[in-house]
Amino acid sequence: MFIEEDQARCNALSASLVGLADVEVAVHQGEFEARIPEAVAFARTGERRFTFTFIDPCGWTGLGLAAITPLLQVEPGEVLINFMTNQINRFINDDQAKVVAQFEDP
Secondary structure (H helix, E strand, C coil), X not given: CEEECCHHHHHHHHHHCCCCCCCCCCEEECCCHHHHHHHHHHHCXXXXXXXXXXXXXXXXXXXXXXXXXXXXXXXXXXXXXXXXXXXXXXXXCCCCXXXXXXXXXX
């Protein structure tokens, strides 16, 4: 299951997956954290289940451990998180309240 917020990218992703065989695929448009319950339900379906969850946020927000815990608990499965530290290093010492709040896990 792919989750993409941008509709144009979602359409392009859907088109690129047409004809893919031997794997169940779904593409959904929307915000990642809002779609986590659907992703968990999708991961728990199928006859030969194994879930590989790849989380690739744009930036450092949208990846709170409390929010992604249900995905981490899907078995059998693995989770790979692409965590880009370059931007974090750039902003970690910023004094703006808005930026500071983004580094706290709600």
